[in-house]
Amino acid sequence: MKLHIHFFKLALSGLALAAAAGARAQLPAAPLAPAPIGVSASNALQPAAASEISIDASKTGAPINRHIYGQFIEHLGRSIYGGIWAEMLEDRKFYFPVPAPDAVWKQTADQATVLAASPWKVIGPAGTVQMVEKDAFVGRHSPHITASGGGVAAGIYQEDLGLLKGRSYTGYIYLAADGDVAPVTVSLSWGAGGANEAAQTIRSVGSKFARAPFRFTAGADSENGRLAITTSGKGTLKRVRFAHAGGQCGGLPPGHTGIAAAIGRHDLSLAGGQFCQRL
Numbered sequence: 001m002k003l004h005i006h007f008f009k010l011a012l013s014g015l016a017l018a019a020a021a022g023a024r025a026q027l028p029a030a031p032l033a034p035a036p037i038g039v040s041a042s043n044a045l046q047p048a049a050a051s052e053i054s055i056d057a058s059k060t061g062a063p064i065n066r067h068i069y070g071q072f073i074e075h076l077g078r079s080i081y082g083g084i085w086a087e088m089l090e091d092r093k094f095y096f097p098v099p100a101p102d103a104v105w106k107q108t109a110d111q112a113t114v115l116a117a118s119p120w121k122v123i124g125p126a127g128t129v130q131m132v133e134k135d136a137f138v139g140r141h142s143p144h145i146t147a148s149g150g151g152v153a154a155g156i157y158q159e160d161l162g163l164l165k166g167r168s169y170t171g172y173i174y175l176a177a178d179g180d181v182a183p184v185t186v187s188l189s190w191g192a193g194g195a196n197e198a199a200q201t202i203r204s205v206g207s208k209f210a211r212a213p214f215r216f217t218a219g220a221d222s223e224n225g226r227l228a229i230t231t232s233g234k235g236t237l238k239r240v241r242f243a244h245a246g247g248q249c250g251g252l253p254p255g256h257t258g259i260a261a262a263i264g265r266h267d268l269s270l271a272g273g274q275f276c277q278r279l
Helices: 080-084 254-262
Strands: 002-004 008-012 039-042 052-055 105-107 113-115 121-123 129-132 142-148 154-163 168-180 184-189 197-202 210-217 222-231 234-243 267-269 275-277
Touching (some): 142 154
Parallel strands (some): 002 234
Antiparallel strands (some): 002 142, 105 113, 184 222
């Protein structure tokens, strides 16, 4: 039997959680930009030490609306992804093939750590997971998990998740399957053994996509939390899609948007092109 998985998202409820791994980007020196209204620059193409800038305060432009400001940090290393964004899973839409053929992480020329291959790992023998292009749920392919039955577990997992004791982690998953793959188990663990794991069972998986929400509460702090989806049935689990649920504003938890409201930011353009109004 095969299990088809495509999209998975896990979010911390009420508070964003930074991933344990991740490096800050080292930004190169910015080139001299063209002069704005009311500012003239001489020798603009010369090194900074030889440049001169003159400001004429009598020359002004139109007033700048208080809702317009210059802040963009989405691609500054791990400041958003693995940082203040509530989303915790990497490659939840399975852009990269599973399993990864090479190193999962790489460093850019600016020494920023970025994802280079799938962070999802396989539970089961070689060939358990196949990337199938036909009828892909999102993108060019979807992972299909083949389960042989007989009580032998098959699935995928992602580790290195930072967890906080007592915090809730919420999400939902879309599943479709061929054969008798059910029940399917989604679990979050913060240590070895069943005592350090919270699990939720999906008892029925049909041939059409169905949405199954889940919520876990971490029993301890961990820098190596693990989220897994497994089946011991027989058949193909396919086209799985994970996504976080509720309590967020464009992927950011209420605590962060509350801070923005407190400092008077009423319209915000957030990472990923999300937009919040009337905070």
